[in-house]
Amino acid sequence: MASWGGKRKDAMGTLTDEFDRFQGDFETLRTKLVRLAGDTMKEFNDSPEKLAELKHAIDLRLSSIEDEMSDLGKQLRIKGGRAVSQVETKVHEQPLAALAIAAGVGFVAAHLLRRRRQSS
Known part of the structure; x- marks a missing residue:
């Protein structure tokens, strides 16, 4: 039987990997938005001040969202x-209770999967 400490490390590693992937996706989105704002500024040369203000506002908001996401990640x-x-x-x-719960969850999951396959 695998040790619970090992499973805990695996769970934390998975959680960390998922959050890091999410942060990477967010950074990609931020880069695309900044690039889009830059492209928009080039397209609308007649009012660069307003577009620069928009780009700055977007950068500030994205930065604050990024900070909030980082804080949420730490809390998570x-x-x-x-x-x-x-x-x-x-x-x-209570190892026996845990085993019984795991068996019950497995039974329910198997039943649901079987029903899904039969209805497909």
């Missing part, structure tokens, strides 16, 4: 770690 990692620790503690305290 902390809360996720706590949740994993709590589950790990409960499983160690």
Whole structure:
């Protein structure tokens, strides 16, 4: 049986990888928006001041969203770690109950998947 510490590390690693991927996607979106604002400025040469203000406003808003996402990511990692620790503690305290719950969840999941395949 795999150790719970190892599973905890795997879960935290997966969570971290997903959040890092999300941050990368967000950075790509930010780059595209900045490029779009630049292209728009080139296209509308008659009012570059307004477009520069728009670009600046977009940059500021994206920067604040990025900061909020970073803070949320930190909170998510902390809360996720706590949740994993709590589950790990409960499983160690009551292994038979944990096994019964896991079997029940597996049974329900198998039943739902079987129904989905039959209706397809």
